[in-house]
Amino acid sequence: xxxxxxxxxxxxxxxxxxxxxxxxxxxxxxxxxxxxxxxxxxxxxxxxxxxxxxxxxxxxxxxxxxxxxxxxxxxxxxxxxxxxxxxxxxxxxxxxxxxxxxxxxxxxxxxxxxxxxxxxxxxxxxxxxxxxxxxxxxxxxxxxxxxxxxxxxxxxxxxxxxxxxxxxxxxxxxxxxxxxxxxxxxxxxxxxxxxxxxxxxxxxxxxxxxxxxxxxxxxxxxxxxxxxxxxxxxxxxxxxxxxxxxxxxxxxxxxxxxxxxxxxxxxxxxxxxxxxxxxxxxxxxxxxxxxxxxxxxxxxxxxxxxxxxxxxxxxxxxxxxxx
Amino acid sequence: xxxxxxxxxxxxxxxxxxxxxxxxxxxxxxxxxxxxxxxxxxxxxxxxxxxxxxxxxxxxxxxxxxxxxxxxxxxxxxxxxxxxxxxxxxxxxxxxxxxxxxxxxxxxxxxxxxxxxxxxxxxxxxxxxxxxxxxxxxxxxxxxxxxxxxxxxxxxxxxxxxxxxxxxxxxxxxxxxxxxxxxxxxxxxxxxxxxxxxxxxxxxxxxxxxxxxxxxxxxxxxxxxxxxxxxxxxxxxxxxxxxxxxxxxxxxxxxxxxxxxxxxxxxxxxx
Numbered sequence: 279x280x281x282x283x284x285x286x287x288x289x290x291x292x293x294x295x296x297x298x299x300x301x302x303x304x305x306x307x308x309x310x311x312x313x314x315x316x317x318x319x320x321x322x323x324x325x326x327x328x329x330x331x332x333x334x335x336x337x338x339x340x341x342x343x344x345x346x347x348x349x350x351x352x353x354x355x356x357x358x359x360x361x362x363x364x365x366x367x368x369x370x371x372x373x374x375x376x377x378x379x380x381x382x383x384x385x386x387x388x389x390x391x392x393x394x395x396x397x398x399x400x401x402x403x404x405x406x407x408x409x410x411x412x413x414x415x416x417x418x419x420x421x422x423x424x425x426x427x428x429x430x431x432x433x434x435x436x437x438x439x440x441x442x443x444x445x446x447x448x449x450x451x452x453x454x455x456x457x458x459x460x461x462x463x464x465x466x467x468x469x470x471x472x473x474x475x476x477x478x479x480x481x482x483x484x485x486x487x488x489x490x491x492x493x494x495x496x497x498x499x500x501x502x503x504x505x506x507x508x509x510x511x512x513x514x515x516x517x518x519x520x521x522x523x524x525x526x527x528x529x530x531x532x533x534x535x536x537x538x539x540x541x542x543x544x545x546x547x548x549x550x551x552x553x554x555x556x557x558x559x560x561x562x563x564x565x566x567x568x569x570x571x572x573x574x575x576x577x578x579x580x581x582x583x584x585x586x587x588x589x590x591x592x593x594x595x596x597x598x599x600x601x
Numbered sequence: 602x603x604x605x606x607x608x609x610x611x612x613x614x615x616x617x618x619x620x621x622x623x624x625x626x627x628x629x630x631x632x633x634x635x636x637x638x639x640x641x642x643x644x645x646x647x648x649x650x651x652x653x654x655x656x657x658x659x660x661x662x663x664x665x666x667x668x669x670x671x672x673x674x675x676x677x678x679x680x681x682x683x684x685x686x687x688x689x690x691x692x693x694x695x696x697x698x699x700x701x702x703x704x705x706x707x708x709x710x711x712x713x714x715x716x717x718x719x720x721x722x723x724x725x726x727x728x729x730x731x732x733x734x735x736x737x738x739x740x741x742x743x744x745x746x747x748x749x750x751x752x753x754x755x756x757x758x759x760x761x762x763x764x765x766x767x768x769x770x771x772x773x774x775x776x777x778x779x780x781x782x783x784x785x786x787x788x789x790x791x792x793x794x795x796x797x798x799x800x801x802x803x804x805x806x807x808x809x810x811x812x813x814x815x816x817x818x819x820x821x822x823x824x825x826x827x828x829x830x831x832x833x834x835x836x837x838x839x840x841x842x843x844x845x846x847x848x849x850x851x852x853x854x855x856x857x858x859x860x861x862x863x864x865x866x867x868x869x870x871x872x
Binding site: 321322465466467469470473493494495496497499500523533534537538539540541542543545546549550551552553554556557 | 797824
């Protein structure tokens with residue numbers, strides 16, 4: 279089957295020196311469809327960045343994939359020879375903007391050298407002038423100031439650095455862009471500008487789909503077509519943006535939505551309640567549903583067996599209450 | 602909130618904190634940066650106020666001056682009518698305390714929770730016995746939702762960001778300040794528990810009449826917790842008013858833009 283990008287029963291654990299395993303991604307099946315922004319949301323430590331690392335094939339030990347596969351165009355990328363992944367997949371089919379990527383620009387180099395390095399890596403016969411022209415054309419197409427190419431990273435604002443990184447990482451027209459918290463270090467005005475750039479990349483047809491990883495649900499309400507909610511290494515609910523934001527079904531999604539502080543009237547009219555307790559330790563997960571110790575609606579079965587997937591329309595929920 | 606609003610409306614109440622023409626300049630000559638530019642405001646006892654601004658707006662510099670950690674270049678800060686820079690440090694810090702922004706750099710990694718909290722007693726009036734101290738520490742930790750028996754002898758590296766931030770709050774509570782300056786108090790706490798910490802601070806304010814000044818970039822937090830908002834941009838306060846007024850009917854151009862750029866749930870951006 280042709281997929282753009284799909285994680286199938288993926289399990290990726292961090293294996294520590296003493297042999298303990300941190301089950302950061304523990305049985306996740308998630309497909310990125312063409313022409314969509316898929317939001318992947320959850321609190322810190324839920325495994326969303328680990329999932330992004332594995333799906334973008336940028337995972338390194340101690341993180342290991344112990345089971346499952348990541349498929350694109352019908353082949354399993356995890357068993358593909360690393361050299362082939364580097365040449366054919368990275369940057370061309372999948373590009374990733376990891377968390378804090380804007381701080382990864384070399385402070386001693388002008389931005390254009392970064393573009394040259396990357397393009398020559400993929401097209402060794404390309405000259406520096408050709409590489410710069412290509413980068414300049416793309417920057418103009420996306421209406422960013424061309425001066426960024428001749429700037430050093432410290433001469434650019436945070437928002438501009440992040441936009442530069444996004445433009446450079448999509449120079450090879452990858453199908454998929456995986457963006458891990460691309461706006462979390464930016465103030466709201468720059469955040470909006472970066473989001474507009476991501477949407478422009480989709481609009482111009484430069485990329486086909488975006489996986490947008492964030493802990494901020496109000497942001498996903500603005501950009502996502504579908505949203506996947508993760509908790510303690512597993513998906514708890516996947517559905518359209520409207521379903522997840524406006525009619526969440528899983529108790530965790532509901533509680534998370536209920537604890538969002540946004541400057542809208544309803545939050546001053548009542549007391550907002552936090553979810554009691556803290557997320558579980560990924561080294562020592564509860565038996566059954568991972569959310570059951572904090573769940574207000576738990577049933578006896580919740581602490582005994584993991585809930586199976588319940589699919590209704592485009593929404594999948596992993597909760598015993600839905601069975 | 603209702604109570605604090607009542608206090609505010611009573612014009613005769615003397616402000617707890619009064620900031621007059623406060624200015625802070627860093628550097629000089631070509632490198633001069635006016636971080637805080639001639640700001641004035643007052644906070645009534647029991648009020649919850651948020652000083653809201655984006656990074657670089659001067660909000661943390663203002664907080665540092667209010668905490669007497671940095672001297673104003675110009676202007677005065679009056680606490681109950683007295684200039685804080687003319688008071689004795691210990692007298693002021695007994696009454697005004699803080700929760701710092703970064704819970705990772707606020708702890709000495711060699712001290713256990715017990716000795717960290719123990720240091721707070723240097724600011725205490727009374728001589729407490731060791732048992733009394735221990736009991737007070739445990740009470741303060743339970744108040745912020747930390748398990749004292751489990752954590753009292755842990756060191757900072759054994760605590761999560763959220764636990765450290767709660768511990769900062771426990772330390773402030775132990776001193777029992779009249780004014781709490783909370784600089785991004787929930788930056789390290791997850792969405793699901795963040796509201797819990799804020800509710801706790803709001804309850805403390807209501808129960809003990811503690812005045813709170815939040816320093817934050819988070820409009821949602823400010824709107825939920827505060828009676829009044831002060832919007833800061835480029836060193837100046839550009840708008841001031843009740844939380845409802847500022848969020849629902851902003852008048853300043855900067856505030857309007859800021860509010861338009863915040864992702865909310867009901868309204869979708871016009872992209």
